[in-house]
Amino acid sequence: MKIKTSFLTGTVFTLLTMMFLQTTSAQAEVNPSPTVFLDGHPLSFQTPPVIETGYSLVPMRAIFEAEGAKISWDETTRTVTAINKDVVLTYRIGETVAYKNQERLEMPVPGKIIDGFTMVPVRFISETLGNIVKWHEYSRSITISSAHDYETTIEYGVNLRDSPAKDTETQVLRILPKNERIHVIREIDANWLEVQTKDDTIGFISAASMYTDYTSSALAEKKADELLAYGSKFLGTPYEFGAASGQTNTFDCSSFVRHVFNEVLSIDLPRVSYDQAQKGKEIELDQIRKGDLLFFSARGLDIGHVGIYAGNGKILHTYSKELGVHIADFDEKWKKRFVTARRLF
Numbered sequence: 001m002k003i004k005t006s007f008l009t010g011t012v013f014t015l016l017t018m019m020f021l022q023t024t025s026a027q028a029e030v031n032p033s034p035t036v037f038l039d040g041h042p043l044s045f046q047t048p049p050v051i052e053t054g055y056s057l058v059p060m061r062a063i064f065e066a067e068g069a070k071i072s073w074d075e076t077t078r079t080v081t082a083i084n085k086d087v088v089l090t091y092r093i094g095e096t097v098a099y100k101n102q103e104r105l106e107m108p109v110p111g112k113i114i115d116g117f118t119m120v121p122v123r124f125i126s127e128t129l130g131n132i133v134k135w136h137e138y139s140r141s142i143t144i145s146s147a148h149d150y151e152t153t154i155e156y157g158v159n160l161r162d163s164p165a166k167d168t169e170t171q172v173l174r175i176l177p178k179n180e181r182i183h184v185i186r187e188i189d190a191n192w193l194e195v196q197t198k199d200d201t202i203g204f205i206s207a208a209s210m211y212t213d214y215t216s217s218a219l220a221e222k223k224a225d226e227l228l229a230y231g232s233k234f235l236g237t238p239y240e241f242g243a244a245s246g247q248t249n250t251f252d253c254s255s256f257v258r259h260v261f262n263e264v265l266s267i268d269l270p271r272v273s274y275d276q277a278q279k280g281k282e283i284e285l286d287q288i289r290k291g292d293l294l295f296f297s298a299r300g301l302d303i304g305h306v307g308i309y310a311g312n313g314k315i316l317h318t319y320s321k322e323l324g325v326h327i328a329d330f331d332e333k334w335k336k337r338f339v340t341a342r343r344l345f
């Protein structure tokens with residue numbers, strides 16, 4: 001009987017332990033440590049940030065140094081002093097007050113020691129040093145921006161959203177009007193930019209080139225990669241001269257290009273290649289990059305064919321009933337018929 005009781009007790013203990021570990025693991029997966037971005041760059045910490053009672057705590061030294069502050073530590077009084085330009089911030093670990101240039105400031109929660117690291121509330125520290133802090137629920141991430149310059153101009157009214165998506169759960173914070181100046185914090189992907197407005201609002205806008213004058217080689221690379229990845233989904237789709245718009249069962253060269261650019265980058269091109277060649281900026285052949293449009297003579301027309309430059313001497317296009325949509329070499333055969341290249345982003 002003792003053996004059975006011990007066995008049952010051990011089994012129950014093992015099961016409870018497994019349940020506890022599984023629950024702990026599940027909670028860790030559900031509530032991962034937030035990612036912290038400073039001016040668009042992810043910060044690396046020796047110990048991960050934690051969220052307690054709704055406040056994000058980060059390692060003190062790492063966040064101060066990342067924000068450009070020089071710090072000193074008094075072990076006797078457990079006091080840290082951070083100097084950033086004309087700001088002197090003094091804080092004693094465990095207290096709910098700090099001092100900015102001798103001005104007493106109330107802290108939302110006290111700093112504390114976790115696993116040997118001094119952790120402090122990131123919002124309080126960053127905002128005290130003159131920066132803007134934004135929590136993003138959709139990605140459990142924190143943006144810190146120290147920007148004071150607004151280098152980008154809105155060229156067409158665009159929605160400022162609370163997350164990089166257009167679904168029904170996304171909130172439109174406001175519309176950014178033409179000529180408003182903003183700062184681009186980072187490129188989320190080919191379609192979205194995280195930005196800061198002059199009224200210290202941080203949100204997301206479409207990265208489509210029609211909305212702002214913002215450009216970067218990294219963003220162009222992302223857009224080109226998404227453009228080509230989407231277009232490659234149609235490899236083998238049959239060629240049909242004069243293919244109807246609004247369907248993807250068949251394409252001709254210009255309907256294919258028009259569909260891909262519209263779906264990926266929201267760029268609305270004319271239906272035929274000759275008219276498409278009037279859009280964007282003309283690029284010399286030795287300057288072409290992925291995503292540029294290449295135009296060729298065909299069927300006795302000065303411009304009768306268009307393809308997307310895929311990089312590495314390749315073209316993504318369609319013109320043949322045998323091949324349909326395919327990737328071909330941009331070889332001498334095509335270079336002899338080349339007319340112009342146009343850049344749309």
